[in-house]
Amino acid sequence: MTRGRKGRPWAGAAAPVCWLAWIFLLSWASAPCAQTHGLSVRPARAELFVEEPRNVTTVPFTVENRTGRSALLESRLLLPPGWRLITPELPFELANGQSAVRLVSFLIPETARGGDYEIKYEVQDRQQPATRDAYSIRVQVLARPRLKIQVLEAPEIAVNAQPYRVVFLVQNSGNAGVTVDFQAHSSEGNELEPRSGAFELQPGETTNVAILVKPAAIRRPQQDNLTLAVSVRGGTKKESASAAVRVVPRMGAAADAYHTIPAGVATSFVAREAGGVRKYGWQTDVSAAGTLDEEGKRSVAFRLRVPDLRGRSTLGTYDEQWFAYSDPNFAVHVGDGIYALSPLTAYGRYGRGARISHESGGWHWSAHRMSDRFGDENKSETAVSGGYDLTPGTRIDVNYLDQHGIVPSSVYSLRSRTKWTGGLDSDIEVARSDGGGEHGYAYRASASDFSNPIRYYASAWRADASYRGHFRDEAYAIAGFDYPRHGQWGLRGHYRMHSSNLDAQPTRTAPLEHEATIGTSRTFAPGTSIGIDYTHRDRSDRRPTPDFRLTHDSARVSVGRTLGTVSVHGSAELGYSEEAVKNLRFGTSLYLLSAYWQATASQSYSAYAFYDDSAYANEHQSAQTTFGLNANYQLWRSTLVGMNVQHTESATAGHDAFNVSLTHQFANQHRLSLTARRTGGLDGQTDLMLTYAAPLALPVRRKKDMSSLMGRIYDAETGKGLANAVLSLGASAAVSDENGEFSFPAVTAGTYHLAIDRSDTLAHKVPVHKLPLQVAVAANAPSRVDIPLVRPVTLSGHVAVHESTGAADAASGDDASSPAESRNASAAGAQNILVIMQNGETEFKRLTDASGSFSLGGLPPGRWTIRIADDSIPAGHDLDARQRVIDLAPGERTNLEFRLTPKLRKIKMLEVK
Numbered sequence: 001m002t003r004g005r006k007g008r009p010w011a012g013a014a015a016p017v018c019w020l021a022w023i024f025l026l027s028w029a030s031a032p033c034a035q036t037h038g039l040s041v042r043p044a045r046a047e048l049f050v051e052e053p054r055n056v057t058t059v060p061f062t063v064e065n066r067t068g069r070s071a072l073l074e075s076r077l078l079l080p081p082g083w084r085l086i087t088p089e090l091p092f093e094l095a096n097g098q099s100a101v102r103l104v105s106f107l108i109p110e111t112a113r114g115g116d117y118e119i120k121y122e123v124q125d126r127q128q129p130a131t132r133d134a135y136s137i138r139v140q141v142l143a144r145p146r147l148k149i150q151v152l153e154a155p156e157i158a159v160n161a162q163p164y165r166v167v168f169l170v171q172n173s174g175n176a177g178v179t180v181d182f183q184a185h186s187s188e189g190n191e192l193e194p195r196s197g198a199f200e201l202q203p204g205e206t207t208n209v210a211i212l213v214k215p216a217a218i219r220r221p222q223q224d225n226l227t228l229a230v231s232v233r234g235g236t237k238k239e240s241a242s243a244a245v246r247v248v249p250r251m252g253a254a255a256d257a258y259h260t261i262p263a264g265v266a267t268s269f270v271a272r273e274a275g276g277v278r279k280y281g282w283q284t285d286v287s288a289a290g291t292l293d294e295e296g297k298r299s300v301a302f303r304l305r306v307p308d309l310r311g312r313s314t315l316g317t318y319d320e321q322w323f324a325y326s327d328p329n330f331a332v333h334v335g336d337g338i339y340a341l342s343p344l345t346a347y348g349r350y351g352r353g354a355r356i357s358h359e360s361g362g363w364h365w366s367a368h369r370m371s372d373r374f375g376d377e378n379k380s381e382t383a384v385s386g387g388y389d390l391t392p393g394t395r396i397d398v399n400y401l402d403q404h405g406i407v408p409s410s411v412y413s414l415r416s417r418t419k420w421t422g423g424l425d426s427d428i429e430v431a432r433s434d435g436g437g438e439h440g441y442a443y444r445a446s447a448s449d450f451s452n453p454i455r456y457y458a459s460a461w462r463a464d465a466s467y468r469g470h471f472r473d474e475a476y477a478i479a480g481f482d483y484p485r486h487g488q489w490g491l492r493g494h495y496r497m498h499s500s501n502l503d504a505q506p507t508r509t510a511p512l513e514h515e516a517t518i519g520t521s522r523t524f525a526p527g528t529s530i531g532i533d534y535t536h537r538d539r540s541d542r543r544p545t546p547d548f549r550l551t552h553d554s555a556r557v558s559v560g561r562t563l564g565t566v567s568v569h570g571s572a573e574l575g576y577s578e579e580a581v582k583n584l585r586f587g588t589s590l591y592l593l594s595a596y597w598q599a600t601a602s603q604s605y606s607a608y609a610f611y612d613d614s615a616y617a618n619e620h621q622s623a624q625t626t627f628g629l630n631a632n633y634q635l636w637r638s639t640l641v642g643m644n645v646q647h648t649e650s651a652t653a654g655h656d657a658f659n660v661s662l663t664h665q666f667a668n669q670h671r672l673s674l675t676a677r678r679t680g681g682l683d684g685q686t687d688l689m690l691t692y693a694a695p696l697a698l699p700v701r702r703k704k705d706m707s708s709l710m711g712r713i714y715d716a717e718t719g720k721g722l723a724n725a726v727l728s729l730g731a732s733a734a735v736s737d738e739n740g741e742f743s744f745p746a747v748t749a750g751t752y753h754l755a756i757d758r759s760d761t762l763a764h765k766v767p768v769h770k771l772p773l774q775v776a777v778a779a780n781a782p783s784r785v786d787i788p789l790v791r792p793v794t795l796s797g798h799v800a801v802h803e804s805t806g807a808a809d810a811a812s813g814d815d816a817s818s819p820a821e822s823r824n825a826s827a828a829g830a831q832n833i834l835v836i837m838q839n840g841e842t843e844f845k846r847l848t849d850a851s852g853s854f855s856l857g858g859l860p861p862g863r864w865t866i867r868i869a870d871d872s873i874p875a876g877h878d879l880d881a882r883q884r885v886i887d888l889a890p891g892e893r894t895n896l897e898f899r900l901t902p903k904l905r906k907i908k909m910l911e912v913k
Helices: 009-027 807-811
Strands: 039-043 048-051 056-065 071-078 092-094 099-107 115-125 132-141 147-153 157-159 164-172 178-186 191-193 196-201 206-214 222-232 238-248 258-274 277-291 299-306 320-326 330-339 349-360 363-371 380-391 394-404 409-419 425-435 438-449 455-463 474-483 490-500 511-524 528-541 549-563 566-579 584-600 603-613 624-636 639-650 654-665 671-679 685-702 706-715 726-729 732-735 741-748 750-756 773-777 783-790 793-804 824-829 834-839 842-847 853-859 862-868 877-879 883-888 893-902
Touching: 039 115, 039 132, 048 056, 048 474, 048 490, 056 071, 056 092, 056 115, 056 132, 056 566, 056 584, 071 099, 092 099, 099 115, 099 584, 099 603, 132 455, 147 222, 147 238, 157 726, 164 178, 164 196, 164 222, 164 238, 178 191, 178 206, 196 206, 206 222, 238 732, 277 685, 330 363, 549 584, 706 750, 706 773, 726 741, 732 741, 750 783, 773 783, 793 834, 793 862, 834 853, 842 853, 883 893
Parallel strands: 048 132, 157 238, 706 783, 793 893
Antiparallel strands: 039 056, 056 099, 071 092, 071 115, 115 132, 147 164, 164 206, 178 196, 178 222, 191 206, 222 238, 258 277, 258 685, 277 299, 299 320, 320 330, 330 349, 349 363, 363 380, 380 394, 394 409, 409 425, 425 438, 438 455, 455 474, 474 490, 490 511, 511 528, 528 549, 549 566, 566 584, 584 603, 603 624, 624 639, 639 654, 654 671, 671 685, 706 741, 726 732, 726 750, 750 773, 793 824, 793 853, 834 842, 834 862, 862 883, 877 893
8 A cells, every 4th residue: 555655756647637537527426336237236324334342233235126037136245254144144036126125234243353344245146146236335343442451371382182271461451440251262162161251350450361271182283263352341342362372283294294275075965845846956066275385476276066056945056167376477267257357347247257367567467258157148258458557556457348248349448546645545437338339438436545533435437328338327426424433422424326317218217316314423331322313315207207206304313232241233213205296295114123142152142123114115115024033052162053033024925034054063174064944934945955064185296395303302310201292393393292202294404493382291391401402404304303301400599788796896996807806797688689690601680589589490400600790789898709600400409698798997096186
């Protein structure tokens, strides 16, 4: 991302031109991505949301079918990792020209970090996947720190099936005592003790939370991310910290000598029973994705899924075959997939073909050829794109699309994308098409900035009736902003314009719709947020004799509340619509309620209820009510069960859906999953899917300069091997057996540092030689190194100040240096005296405590030199010995005494005359 204009000679000159083009495009009322001759997906409200962790968010999307036929549609909400979808993704049907509002709810996890997230809602035709559309919204997750948490102690490496401990430090940085609830989570599903609990913290107080992890038996190394989340009881603030621990088997696998590509194979059985007719089928899915070299510069991916099972069950998917390769300069894709060029040319169409691209020295080009696999359009296209990076933040592209189908046509476009200083992103594109004996033009522009306190976006497009690209005969514009004020009232708003049939042809309607919303919101402690929004919408037919002229006004109040393990969100929207042409007046309402409850670490529940009475409709319709309940259980460490029940009812029809899923992961990482779905009433349909998936590792080649390292760790005093010692060599790890033998069977030649990662398994032992130990591993020649350990020694001592009885004699001029006259009268410990302990290159330093004592254990035996730093000796004092040299045998303890005495001086009395 470009953060300045230095080194960007084009940026300064291009800025006025870009902004003039932007103003010109906005004057044409242009905008983002909604199809004109297929599916159209767009948000029914604003695109910016500000939420806190553990909040339930509900977003309405408008889906319109313009395919010219009835379509069975599938939707998918793409959420960040760890976010949970509450409303199920069930198929729905739309007739040609029909639109529907789809309400989707999701939960933001308490471990979500503060920041900006993109949420995408995708809809596609189940029978013709090339017909699809998607829209993205932005969610800002607020960070409100109250507790501080950090990892205090965690091993880097743990042994397979052996418990290890992770300690977290939690601090109350507030100004009042709190009750803190905590929950621990293992990314690998390992058993934890305790998994949850609570404790009290006074202001400024800290405490340690120790979690005992019991890893399952594994065959290959894995990384377990242990997370501890803490929250103030009754509050909204959640904090978390994570420790990454590598869990290793006792011996490295010989297969590690080969570079592999992660892969998997899955076999699925699907079945359906409807109206007494049963259908079933089998599907096999083989896929892989990974790098071809150890540097990660070249990668491949492929999928082979056969056969097509859509006709056998609503849970069945279509067949798919594709292969992809990429390196830093070149990429190729062959087979099925979504082929895209630019928003105005080919926004994204699913089919079968080939794509190739290349980038070098700031220049880039790409080309693809594809044809539809499904549907009756029989569309095919050839696309070429080329461009240059004017600056690190500015890219210019020239695009060409040649498409064949019902009306062959060609489309040309020029596109500019820039990342400006300060976080602003802009995207401008102009296009022309030739086809059907006509010339058409389209314009598109967008700008957004989500890095500043005021977050805003604006996007627009316009495509005339003769244009043959992705959009046609429509104009769309949307803009919005959000200014969240933490702990105060914030402000938000958006404006949307949509127009079709731009020439107002009398044979069909020419709708023009405007919508504007303004609102405010505030978060109150503990964990309560409220919002108020006002919306005005008008929709009219632009023809001289219009079919409709609708105005709609509504007000919405929303409330969110998080209390302990329960999160609730509700809203009520009341409005009034007036249709002038038909002289109709009717009230509208929309009520939403959703809740989430984390009952225990292994149980969670959510519920939702929607009541829609013509809230987004253009005419009065019968009210529709939807109720749903979700439940998720973790029965054992690797077994998950999920259930969903949903009922939808209106004055004309009712619909029920029941879903249940079970997933079990075995110790070898194989996975068995079962999904069942029941839709409708007594005469409904039942679908079933059973899948067994197994991970694979495809060996590519033997790693370069491979060798091995073996050795033994043992007690130097007894010669007995030491078991369960975890040793690390670079990024590899090994565990010693009962004889102390360890092995690194696959090591790239080079120089490494060998270290012991778990000293707690070697209680009361220290290495004879300083670790980490530098080890040279030769190529294709096994190396060996032995590590002797012995009992440690302890160095302790005392530094005291001794007062002398000879002080009075010195005052009279007598000799005070004789031993008889310098007997100790008293002694006191000397504090903050710097003691230095050295053995070869190993050196430790300690300060004496209030009693003058110092102590250091866990040291290797040998010759130690203990000395007192000169600059720490109190002024006017002498030390009986500046240093002591002592030889310590294994297990020996010593206690040294250093004596500080005042310097005595003779005082000569002068006669006063």
